[in-house]
Amino acid sequence: MGSLLFLERALLESLSTGAKSAREMSMDLNFSLPLVNSILFNMTKKNMVKFMGEKYLINRESLSHCLNEWNQPESLSWEAREILDGMVDHNPMNFPSETSFLKLRKIYFTDRDLALFKAQLVNLEKFLESLPAKPRRSEKTCDKTIFFWGMTNYKTVLKSILIR
Amino acid sequence: MFSSQKIVNDFKDEYSGLSYREIAAMTGIQMTRVFRIFNQQEMRVSEYERFKQLLLQKKTGAARLLELLNQYAIFLSPSFTRRMERYLEREIKIADLTKKGGR
Numbered sequence: 024m025g026s027l028l029f030l031e032r033a034l035l036e037s038l039s040t041g042a043k044s045a046r047e048m049s050m051d052l053n054f055s056l057p058l059v060n061s062i063l064f065n066m067t068k069k070n071m072v073k074f075m076g077e078k079y080l081i082n083r084e085s086l087s088h089c090l091n092e093w094n095q096p097e098s099l100s101w102e103a104r105e106i107l108d109g110m111v112d113h114n115p116m117n118f119p120s121e122t123s124f125l126k127l128r129k130i131y132f133t134d135r136d137l138a139l140f141k142a143q144l145v146n147l148e149k150f151l152e153s154l155p156a157k158p159r160r161s162e163k164t165c166d167k168t169i170f171f172w173g174m175t176n177y178k179t180v181l182k183s184i185l186i187r
Numbered sequence: 188m189f190s191s192q193k194i195v196n197d198f199k200d201e202y203s204g205l206s207y208r209e210i211a212a213m214t215g216i217q218m219t220r221v222f223r224i225f226n227q228q229e230m231r232v233s234e235y236e237r238f239k240q241l242l243l244q245k246k247t248g249a250a251r252l253l254e255l256l257n258q259y260a261i262f263l264s265p266s267f268t269r270r271m272e273r274y275l276e277r278e279i280k281i282a283d284l285t286k287k288g289g290r
Contacts, residue, residue: 028280061284101277187267 026098027089029105034062035071035081037164040157042078053165106169122168147172191230194238201245213241 027035037043037051045063049056063079066072070085092098110125119125132140151170158164202210207225211218214237224230230238239258246254260268 026277028277028284030281030284058285065284101273104274105277187264187270 025092026095026101027093029102029109030062031066031071032102033164034059034066035086036167038072038079038081040164042075042080044078048079051164053163103171107171110169110171125171144172191224191235192227194230194235194242195225197242198238201242214238 033052034048037048043051045056045059048054048063049059052059054062063072067074067079070082071089072079073082110123113123158167198210202213205213207218207221210216210225211221214221214234216224216234216237220234224234243251243254243258263271
């Protein structure tokens with residue numbers, strides 16, 4: 024089965040709130056109708072979704088076999104790369120907007136700074152966890168916000184580049 | 188093994204109308220040597236590399252990608268090559284979906 028494309032995940036998330044017609048998914052994801060049909064055709068072929076009463080729904084029995092594979096660290100890192108590529112390609116570093124931006128800082132941490140930073144991060148994570156991951160009634164899947172955060176150091180990145 | 192004549196012909200196609208003097212200036216190869224190469228004499232590896240580099244600069248898109256891989260794949264690590272392979276497979280899958288269905 025391999026890993027999941029972000030396009031496919033978005034479609035599954037759209038269906039996770041209930042059965043939808045291709046047109047409803049097109050509106051929910053802000054995709055063209057032919058694109059939704061093309062993804063649905065592929066996913067139906069792989070038994071990920073099924074078509075019943077003019078609507079598509081997730082094929083839960085078949086999907087449960089794939090979940091383990093999709094949630095493997097390697098598969099998830101491919102999805103993360105795809106999302107990051109999308110963010111970088113969209114160029115939010117140069118043209119930040121209120122809802123889409125990507126920031127990067129290179130700094131030196133003292134032990135005290137690091138402890139302070141971690142405390143702030145815990146607060147941020149708690150706040151994010153308190154927000155709903157599922158849409159409220161009128162919210163579209165395409166309006167779902169993606170957060171990225173993390174840190175590393177030059178040593179780790181350079182090592183990773185050198186051992187590629 | 189490489190074919191001198193093939194690269195000379197490719198070079199003539201891509202950089203048509205250049206004089207031997209201009210080709211010598213571009214490649215850094217002596218003009219008399221350029222003349223000989225263009226008249227069937229075999230190239231040295233270093234000369235071949237210079238012509239290849241200039242040809243590569245002319246290529247764009249998929250042709251450039253293929254040429255880069257053709258020339259430099261040997262220097263890339265197996266793990267990086269595997270990653271690029273996977274990356275390309277995913278991009279092709281996305282391109283296939285969007286080609287059939289638009290964006």
